[in-house]
Amino acid sequence: MNRNKRIYxxxxxxxxxxxxxxxxxxxxxxxxxxxxxxxxxxxxxxDYTNMSGAVAVxxxxxAIHLALRLLDVKANDRVFCSTFTFIASANPILYQSxxxxxxxxEPETWNMSPDALLTAFKEAEAEGVLPKAVIVVHxxxxxxxxxxxxxxxxxxxxxxxxxxxESLGSLYKHHKSGSMGKFGVYSFNGNKIITTSGGGMxxxxxxxxxxxxxxxxxxxxxKALHYEHSQTGYNYRMSNILAGVGIAQMExxxxxxxxxxxxxxxxxxxxxxxxxxxxxxxxxxxxxxRWLSTLLLDSELYACTPEEIVIELEKENIESRPLWKPLHxxxxxxxxxxxxxxKDRRISEELYENGLCLPSGTGMTNLEQKRVIEALEMLLLxxxxxxxxxx
Ligand SMILES: *Cc1c(COP(=O)(O)O)cnc(C)c1O
Numbered sequence: 001m002n003r004n005k006r007i008y009x010x011x012x013x014x015x016x017x018x019x020x021x022x023x024x025x026x027x028x029x030x031x032x033x034x035x036x037x038x039x040x041x042x043x044x045x046x047d048y049t050n051m052s053g054a055v056a057v058x059x060x061x062x063a064i065h066l067a068l069r070l071l072d073v074k075a076n077d078r079v080f081c082s083t084f085t086f087i088a089s090a091n092p093i094l095y096q097s098x099x100x101x102x103x104x105x106e107p108e109t110w111n112m113s114p115d116a117l118l119t120a121f122k123e124a125e126a127e128g129v130l131p132k133a134v135i136v137v138h139x140x141x142x143x144x145x146x147x148x149x150x151x152x153x154x155x156x157x158x159x160x161x162x163x164x165x166e167s168l169g170s171l172y173k174h175h176k177s178g179s180m181g182k183f184g185v186y187s188f189n190g191n192k193i194i195t196t197s198g199g200g201m202x203x204x205x206x207x208x209x210x211x212x213x214x215x216x217x218x219x220x221x222x223k224a225l226h227y228e229h230s231q232t233g234y235n236y237r238m239s240n241i242l243a244g245v246g247i248a249q250m251e252x253x254x255x256x257x258x259x260x261x262x263x264x265x266x267x268x269x270x271x272x273x274x275x276x277x278x279x280x281x282x283x284x285x286x287x288x289x290r291w292l293s294t295l296l297l298d299s300e301l302y303a304c305t306p307e308e309i310v311i312e313l314e315k316e317n318i319e320s321r322p323l324w325k326p327l328h329x330x331x332x333x334x335x336x337x338x339x340x341x342x343k344d345r346r347i348s349e350e351l352y353e354n355g356l357c358l359p360s361g362t363g364m365t366n367l368e369q370k371r372v373i374e375a376l377e378m379l380l381l382x383x384x385x386x387x388x389x390x391x
Contacts, residue, residue, distance in 0.1 A: 007372060010191040010292060013363040014245075015252055021244030033218075035240030037061070037247060042201070044250040049176040049184065051203040053210040056238035056246070057217055060165040060187025060200035060365060064135070065092035066213045066236065067161045067202060072131045074272070075100045076118065080120055082112045082137040082144070083326040086349035088164045088187075088374075089137050091329050101131065102328040105347040109283045112136050112142035113347065114152060116339040121156050134160050138167035139324070140357075141193070141260070141289035142280065143177045150180065153256045161185065165200075166272040168193055169257040171287035178203065193256050193291050194249035196242040204372045208302060259362040260290040263369065267293045268357060270373045274380060276301030292357040294323060297380075299354055302381040306356045316375045323355035 008252040021037055030036065043052040055061050073079055075097035081090050083102035093100045103120055117134070124130050124361030134153050136144050149211035153160050164170075164178025165187035171177065178184030185215035188199035204210050215221075220233025236244075268279050282288040297306065304312075307320040313320045341347045359372050 004317065005368075007137075007318045007359045007364065007368050008361055009321060009357060009359055010016045011361045011363065012195045012197070013188045013256070014307050016253065017248035018245045020188060021247050022241055025240045025244050030240045032239035032241065033237050035243070037240045037243035038238055039252065040172050041196075041238075041243040041246040044247060045159045045186065045203065048250065048253065049179045049203055051184070053177055053207045054201050055202045055210050055213045057163055057202060057216065057236045058238055059088075059198060059236075060163075060180055060185055060189065060236065061088045061092060062201040062217070062236040063185040063187075063202040064089065064161065064163060065095050065234070066131060066216060067185065068092050068096050068098070068217055070183070070209050070212060071159055072159070073132045078124065078131040079133050079135060080092060080117065080131045080158075081135040081327070082139070082329045084110060084324055084351060085137040085139060085163065087327065087330070087332075088165070089135055089274055090333070093135075096246050098132070100327070100333060100336050102326070102333065102336060104326075104339060105345050106145070106340045106341055108281070109142050110347070110351055111139055111142060111148060112147055112279060113341040114148035119154050120337075120339040121152060121158075125156070130156055131135060131158055134158055135163055137163040137165075138170060139278065139339055140294050141167045141170050141291035142283060142354055143167060143170050143172035143175075143286050143288075145283075146172050146180050148176075148268045159183075161245050165192065166291045167289055169253050169287075169289040173285045173293075177289075182206065183209075188246055188249070193260065193289055194246070194253055196246040196249065198236065198294060199238050199242050199246065226333065239323065256362050257287075257289045260293075261288075262361070263360050263364065264290040264293045265368060266366075267295070267373065269297070271376065275378070277380075292358070292360045294355055294357050296351070296354045302380060302383045303385055305380075306354065308383075309356055309379060315374075316371070318372055318375055319359060320359055321357045323352050323357065325352055 046054040160181035162181040167177035184203040186201040188196040217236035222228040224328040
C-alpha cells in the first residue's frame, strides 16, 4: 500500500459530467452571473427536497444569513442555535448584530436537545424576550428530533431555520432533512456530500420570501433603469459555472449517500469489536447520510484523547478530526447564554471530549480504508489501559 498518498477526511468527488455543464456555460458565454445552469440546479434541489422553491447562493453561510434577514433578525435580537456545530451556523447571527443563545445536544441524535430548548423558551418567555428564530443543525448527517423541536417552536410561534449543510440526502420520517422548517440551508463546500467547489442553497415553501432572498442576494436593486437602492443587499448569488458542477453532482446524490453508508458500515464492522468504541447511532425512523463516520472513545479504557489520535494518524498521512467544539466553549461566544441538556449533563461537551471523525471520502478505495482501520487499531492497542488487556 502506498503510505505516501494522503487520505483526506472528505475530499471532493467529481463524476466527470461536471465538465459538460461547464462547457455549456463557456459555449454560450453564460459565465456569470446566473444563467440556465443555476435555474436547473435550483430545480434539481427543489425536486429532490420536495420544496416549492430554492435559491442558489455562494455558500451555506450566505444562505443562513439570508434566512435571518428574511426573519427580520436585527441588532440585539436573540436567536437560539445548536451549540454542537461548526461556527458557520452562528456567525450570520453576528452579521445581523443579533445575540446567539446556545442549546445543548441530547445523547440519541447528538443534535439539539428538545428539553434544553424548552427550558430556554420558558426563561425567554418569563423575561418577555422570545427569540426571532431557532437554528437547528443536523450534524454529520443525523437529523435532529424535528417533531419535538417543531412542536415547541410552533407553540411559541418562532420560525425554524434548518442548517442541513451536512445532511443533504438524509431523511427524517420520510421528510428530506432540511425541508421541515420555515427555511432549509444546504452547503456545497468542497468537503460536503456533494460540492460545487463552494456554494449553498436556501430552500423554502414560502416562494415570496425566496423572491426577497434573490433580491437581497443580488445587491437589493430596486426596480429602476438606473441603480436605485433602499436596503442593504449582498453579492451572494451562485455563478452559472459552479451551478454546472452542482447539476452533475445532484445526479449522484443517492449514490453518494450509499457510498458514505458503506464506508460507515465497514468501519463499524471492522472496529466495532474493540472495547470502548461506540459509533454514532442512526436514530429510529431516520436515514443518516453518514457524511462523516464518527465514533466515541471510552476515556477509561484508552489513555489518549481524540486530539492525540488525530496527531498520531497524521503521521500515517491520514486526516481525521475531533468532533466539533461546542460553540458555547468558543472564546468568541464566552459571554453568550448556554442551556445544558439537564442540570448536570452537558452532552455536547461529553461528545467533544471523546469523539472522533474518520476519513469518509466517497472516492476512498477499500485498500485506503483498510489503511485507516489498521492504523487506528494499532494505535488503540498501544493506548489501551492495562485494565482492558487483562480483562
Ligand atoms: C459547512 C457548514 C456550514 C457552512 O457552509 P459553507 O458553504 O461552508 O458556508 C454551515 N453549517 C454547517 C453545520 C456546516 O457543516
